[in-house]
Amino acid sequence: GNSVTQMEGPVTLSEEAFLTINCTYTATGYPSLFWYVQYPGEGLQLLLKATKADDKGSNKGFEATYRKETTSFHLEKGSVQVSDSAVYFCALSAWGGGSEKLVFGKGTKLTVNP
Amino acid sequence: NAGVTQTPKFRVLKTGQSMTLLCAQDMNHEYMYWYRQDPGMGLRLIHYSVGEGTTAKGEVPDGYNVSRLKKQNFLLGLESAAPSQTSVYFCASRPRDTSGNTIYFGEGSWLTVV
Numbered sequence: 343g344n345s346v347t348q349m350e351g352p353v354t355l356s357e358e359a360f361l362t363i364n365c366t367y368t369a370t371g372y373p374s375l376f377w378y379v380q381y382p383g384e385g386l387q388l389l390l391k392a393t394k395a396d397d398k399g400s401n402k403g404f405e406a407t408y409r410k411e412t413t414s415f416h417l418e419k420g421s422v423q424v425s426d427s428a429v430y431f432c433a434l435s436a437w438g439g440g441s442e443k444l445v446f447g448k449g450t451k452l453t454v455n456p
Numbered sequence: 457n458a459g460v461t462q463t464p465k466f467r468v469l470k471t472g473q474s475m476t477l478l479c480a481q482d483m484n485h486e487y488m489y490w491y492r493q494d495p496g497m498g499l500r501l502i503h504y505s506v507g508e509g510t511t512a513k514g515e516v517p518d519g520y521n522v523s524r525l526k527k528q529n530f531l532l533g534l535e536s537a538a539p540s541q542t543s544v545y546f547c548a549s550r551p552r553d554t555s556g557n558t559i560y561f562g563e564g565s566w567l568t569v570v
Binding site for chain 1: 496497498499501514546558563564
């Protein structure tokens with residue numbers, strides 16, 4: 343079946359530190375890959391996505407590259423800010439049972455301290 | 457821009473009571489979803505719908521029922537609430553047209569069953 347595994351948190355960093363949150367997936371076929379972010383008290387919102395191998399999604403200084411050979415979609419940011427504190431979810435979109443569904447990882451909580 | 461709207465936002469129920477969560481989207485999306493979010497579990501799909509008048513079970517459907525009588529609305533019902541259904545519930549929607557489309561989330565409904 344389809345599944346997503348992302349590194350467990352929580353992750354605590356100082357402002358301007360480098361961030362990596364690992365995400366690997368298992369899927370049949372060719373899924374699309376996503377990172378969603380959830381700020382405290384809010385719903386999830388799309389951060390970035392990649393729909394085919396070697397694509398790089400980027401937004402707000404975050405990047406992730408769709409690596410088919412390693413089945414990975416690691417999230418990176420060169421210099422985090424306090425405002426990046428949130429929970430980050432890796433997800434894949436794949437067909438199953440006649441429709442396309444999202445499968446989420448368990449989320450990684452990031453806290454950035456000033 | 458309303459997007460995906462969930463009501464109510466907060467609710468406390470006694471064990472055995474029933475209630476309905478309403479999700480409304482104004483983006484003319486075909487697909488709608490109900491997820492629950494629990495600590496350490498990420499998001500788990502309860503039920504989903506690929507169009508008006510159709511519903512299907514997700515990963516954790518037991519204890520819930522859904523209806524999609526109108527394209528813009530997706531209702532989640534708890535017939536006899538249990539403490540295990542204490543959670544944050546998220547509705548989401550997306551268009552059907554192409555693979556990898558962004559999914560849009562509501563802001564969540566916090567439900568406590570005592």
